[in-house]
Amino acid sequence: MSFIETIRLKLGSLNALPILTVMGLVCGLLAGGVVILFRLFIESGLVLWHSGEGANDFEGSPWWFRLTLPLVGGFLVGYVLHKVGKERRQVGVGHVLERMSFHQGYMNWRNAVVQFVVGGMTIASGQSVGREGPGIHLGSTAGSWLGQKMHLPNNSIRILVGCGTAAAISASFNTPLAGVIFAMEVVMMEYAVASFIPLIIASVTAAIMSRIVFGNDVAFIVPSLDLQSLWEIPYFILLGLVIGVVASFFIMATRVVATRARDWSSWLKCGTAGTCCGIIALGAPQIMGIGYDTVNSALHGELSLQILAIAFVGKLLATIICSGLSLPGGVIGPAMFIGATLGGVLGVFGGYMFPNYASDYAFYSMVGMATMMSATLQAPLAALMALLELTNNPNVLLPGMLSLVIANLIVSQLFKQPSIFESQLRVKGLELKVNPLSQFLRSVGVAGLMERKMVVQDKYLPFEQTEKLLESTPRWILIMEDKVPKYLMLANDLARYYFEQKEKDAEDKKNAEESGEMYEAPEHGDIDLFSIPADRQDIASVYLQANLEEALDTMDRESVDAVYIFRTTAPLNDKIYGILTREAIESHYSYK
Structure with missing residues (x-):
């Protein structure tokens, strides 16, 4: 029996942790490398119609540029998707969940190539999408490809997909722990030691690679802020209630748009989304692109109430349209943008009403960012870990946990909404299989x-x-x-x-011998x-x-x-x- 064959048989059991750890390291290198290339592709201005001012600096662009860039970009993305065929158009986190639930994590590298190209085009043309969704698709495909090439058992391929997801989040935000929790909570939907350690090594590996290329800074530069008074706790409960309602509206509205446009062609969907983004960007240029610069400004308290409100409303509407019309981008970044600006709006009002007790509105932006992410993705632990790693401030955890729990309950219990990714799959007529027995059976080869x-x-x-x-x-x-x-x-x-x-x-x-007869063996x-x-x-x-x-x-x-x-x-x-x-x-x- 060959060495590779011995590994395959060993990986079929629950006692393959050392081998899986090595595989997680290799997967972290692959996935981290792919996601870093994707980030460089976006930031280097390889897309021909990109402005020279950088991917995030659209506010200073002339009005005609803000209108035409998303419009032309949307139709170009739609044209490319129309040409590649229906099977290759399936991209994003929803596609990863579908492959995990119904195809044991087997992912086609051709879809990842499409995601790389059109995802970069979409973000660089100023659409209201994030880079994390495409990154997760690319990282997951890297893990799946590795497992398929080595003909590993399907239970191991699922773990490698999780490793790729963790590496993608880690390389995108420079948050290795949040990457691990996100992969287990959203993609794998299970917590197990057999998965946990390989995911950690993959996430750490990708984070190191990201820091070598992009430096040690996390996605958002956050000042040191504290909770001013415990009298603010009721206001953070209100923050959770409001964001829970907004997140529910976001999920429902996105599903309505997706359902109405289900039979539209790709170029019509993407072209319509780009046109709407361009129109909204005329009054709210902050909504264009991944929007990290606006989030950073909100986290530093540099935006006025008017800009916060306009950015919140504009980003909410633009993201509903872009996500509902299936633009090949992510919703994690936009969800954090929406949460940060809405939290800032509520923080400003809190400062007006209770000037002696209210914290800086930037503190509310921090909490709102994680709360909206949690409520939209139905991933409270991943959102908390992201909040902690992004802010490097443990003081934000107490109000963050409170707001986050309230918002999640509003979404899941009051409005009975699934996560945004599950909602996208339901539009396609797919229902994720999530039960303890299935999860256990999938974990053993x-x-x-x-x-x-x-x-x-x-x-x-x-x-x-x-x-x-x-x-x-x-x-x-x-x-x-x-x-x-x-x-x-x-x-x-x-x-x-x-x-x-x-x-x-x-x-x-x-008997023959006793009777004196000659015995002949039959x-x-x-x-x-x-x-x-x-x-x-x-x-x-x-x-x-x-x-x-x-x-x-x-x-x-x-x-x-x-x-x-x-x-x-x-x-x-x-x-x-x-x-x-x-x-x-x-x-x-x-x-x-």
């Missing part, structure tokens, strides 16, 4: 639970070879007919039949394994890379209780590795 004590035997077994076959004490016999597996039977059934025949022969010999023909008394089971096949969920799905679909595990080692040459039964899966889950 069939190689980790299969019974290897088995033999493959043709339908006809020469009687004299039976004892030799049984010497290896197999548990199962996979019976072949015309080189195709047909039935599965317990080796004990064959042993019982064989030794019954041997005992009968011995008894006949003894000539046994081949044993027909289809005919002897035995409990034979129909059987289906499962590929070595499959996980337990796929094995159970195959059993249900084929109406069998067992599968044989195989891998194609050469054309028309399948190697069989073992047997997996429904009983073994159920026993394993019950034990765990």
Whole structure:
């Protein structure tokens, strides 16, 4: 057995942490490198119609530039998407969740190439989208590609997709811990030690690479601010209530737009989104691009109430349109922008009403940024970690946790809204499968639970070879007919039949000797394994890379209780590795 094959079999189990850690390191290098290239692509002005002032400095541009850049960019992006075909248009975080939920994390690198190109074009042309969504797609694809190239088990590919996600967030925001939590909370939807350590090493690796290229600063430069008084706590509750309502409206409105435009062509969707962005940017240029400069200004208290309010309303409307019309960009950055400006507006009003107790409005912008992110993505822990790492200020955690919990409850319990990503999938008619049993079954490969004590035997077994076959004490016999597996039977059934025949022969010999007759040993023909008394089971096949969920799905679909595990080692040459039964899966889950 080759070294790579040994790794594949080891990764199928739950005890593959050292190997997964190394794979996480490699994935961090790949994903971090791809995301860094994507950031450089955006920032270098490679897109031909980009202004010379930088990706984030649209406020000083003339009105005609703010109108025409998104308009022309939108139609160009739509044209490219129209040309690449329907399958290749599937991009973004929603696509990653779809592949994780329905395709075991298998992602096509061609979609990632499309995401790289049109994502960069979209952001550089001033559309109201973020770079994190495309980055997550690119990082996830890097992890998936690595697993596919090495033919790793599907449970390991899922972990590598998580590693790519963590690396992407880490490289985008320079927040390694938030990257890990986001990957587990939003993409993998599980917390497990087997996943946690590989994700950490991938995230740290990407963060180091990002700091080498872009420096040590995080995405937002935040001043040191403190909670002025505990009397502000009720106002932070109000902040959570307001942001919860706004986040619910954002999710619902985006879904309405997406549903209405579901049958539109790509160029019409993107062109309409670009046109709307250009029109909104005439009065609110802050909404163009990723908007980190505006967020930084809000976090430093440099914006007036009027600018905060205009930027909030403009960004909310523009992002609803861009996201609803499927522009290939992210919603994480815009959600943080909306939260920061709305928090700033409420902070200014709080300062007017309670000048002796209110903190600087920038403090409310910080809390609002994380609260909107949490409520929109339904990812409270990831938002808290991002808040802590971005601000480097533990004083923001107490009001942040309070506002964040209130906002999440408003969205999920009062308005019954899913996360923005789940909402996007529902427009496509897809419902994420999230339950503890499915999560557990996906985390274990069939190689980790299969019974290897088995033999493959043709339908006809020469009687004299039976004892030799049984010497290896197999548990199962996979019976072949015309080189195709047909039935599965317990080796004990064959042993019982064989030794019954041997005992009968011995008894006949003894009787002949006692009666003085000459004994002639019978000539046994081949044993027909289809005919002897035995409990034979129909059987289906499962590929070595499959996980337990796929094995159970195959059993249900084929109406069998067992599968044989195989891998194609050469054309028309399948190697069989073992047997997996429904009983073994159920026993394993019950034990765990």
